[in-house]
Amino acid sequence: MQVPAASQNNYRFQVYVREKLDSLRGQFDLKYWPSLSDFVSELASDANNAVTQATNPITAAATSAVRSSQADFFKALFASIEDHGASNHGxxxxxxxxxxxxxxxxxxxxxxxGPDELIDDAYVKRFRQRERSKDI
Structure with a gap:
């Protein structure tokens, strides 16, 4: 079994799982373990049914819409500025x-x-006011 080789750089596996897995592997004959094809099929099924979620506001803003908008850009920009501020050790x-x-x-x-698509300061002001009213 090549699990240790596949996770040699995974500290948590090395510290918490490896020893327990080694002892478990030695307790049972191979007939008790799933075949490699069964394991891969189950892994593929799990991946196929997985639901991904953004873990930070920048990713959420960038991936929330099928087609990104100017509002998505500003959400990501403001979240990035907040993330890189002194209060967040930025x-x-x-x-x-x-x-x-x-x-x-x-x-x-x-x-x-382009010249016909330019954003003006009034748009930014309205956007920021809408975002503030959502927070209330």
């Missing part, structure tokens, strides 16, 4: 703030928007 100073016009310019450049 590099952005406490009280870091940008104007709505600066956020709009940043989005226009980052999203490579």
């Amino acid at each position: 590099h952005l100073p406490s009280g870091f703030k940008l104007s709505d016009r600066t956020y709009a310019s940043l989005a226009n450049c980052a999203l490579d928007l």
Whole structure:
């Protein structure tokens, strides 16, 4: 069995599971263990039925919609700024703030928007107000 080789870099396996698995493997003949094909089929079934969930706001914002929108971009941007702020041991100073016009310019450049698609500071202001009202 190649389990130890497959998990040689997994500290938790090495510390908590390996010894117990070795002793269990020695207690039973191979006829009691599932075949490799049965094991792989079950693993494939589990993977096929798995439901993924975002573990942080940036991933949630980026994956919440089938087609990403400008609002998704701003959700991810604001979450990223919060994650990298001093209160979260990041590099952005406490009280870091940008104007709505600066956020709009940043989005226009980052999203490579054309002249007819540009975001203005009024859009950013409305978006931030909508987000704040959701938090209340």
